[in-house]
Amino acid sequence: MRRVLRLVLLLALVLLASAALCVWPELRAAQGKRPPVVDRVAPPLPAELGRNGRVALLLFSKTSGFRHAEAIPACERSVREIAEFRVWQVFATENAAVFDDALLARFRVLVSNNATGDNWSAPQREAFRRFIEAGGGFVGVHGAAGTRFRFWDWYTDELLRGRFVGHPLFPQLQTARVVVEDRAHPATEGLGASFLHEDEWYSFETSPRGPGVRVLASLDESSYRPRQLWQSLAMGDHPVVWSHCLGAGRVFYSALGHGAATYARPEHAALLEGAIAWAAGLAGSCPALR
Helix, strand or coil, X not given: CHHHHHHHHHHHHHHHHHHHHHHHHHXXXXXXXXXXXXXXXXXXXXXXXXXXXXXXXXXXXXXXXXXXXXXXXXXXXXXXXXXXXXXXXXXXXXXXHHCCHHHHCCCCEEEEXXXXXXXXXHHHHHHHHHHHHXXXXXXXXXXXXCCCCCCCHHHHHHHHCCXXXXXXXXXXXXXXXXXXXXXXXXXXXXXXXXXXXXECCXXXXXXXXXXXXXXXXXXXXXXXXXXXXXXXXXXXXXEEEEEEEXXXXXXXEECCCCCHHHHHCHHHHHHHHHHHHHHCCCCCCCCCCC
């Protein structure tokens, strides 16, 4: 009996340690024990970047929270392959000093490649906001929304339209049924009515569904276990891919993409390509809020 109790206690300690490792980077940052690194010197941009009408993408992957070490390079490879096919330009950086009005003006779309946490100084935040609201595009991939602590209300509430609260841990990766609600959007037009996909499924405080938000795909919560040990992560209405307008800008977010294998799937590459084309204003529409 004592051996069984010891095994149960050991298992409980392992599970708690695993959970702590998942949230520790974000908790430290939230408590101010690891202040964000402020980038003050911008990286040099290639002279031809964004010139003569070329579509240039800013691929940003700085992390002040959890770092998706395998997904970040996989996403970059996928975006570069898409850009090569579409004859777009890509500039990848983790230096937030690129968030400057004159530098951002060289880009058509900001692709947040699993960037997490508080990465910007106050002036950089304002340049970011002006870029989007003046007509820039934003494509957020997975970890772009995956920060538990609150650091910038505009980013979570206005740009993303969703506050991340967690994801299942045991197991962390689960196969679930994704229901494609809107197949007329350039990002989802090539997808079927539903598909099975393994991922780390994010949940949010509230559903982003509402005026001005176009939900493209949602989770069938009956197809996986939306729970952590200490709380249910079921949302009832659980969008995972959506888009909306923000000022004159176009905003797209997809919660898919924790694992590197996701980016090798042709349907996911098509989702990203359509999302970037839409955010760049090359496909589809973005009616302004009334």
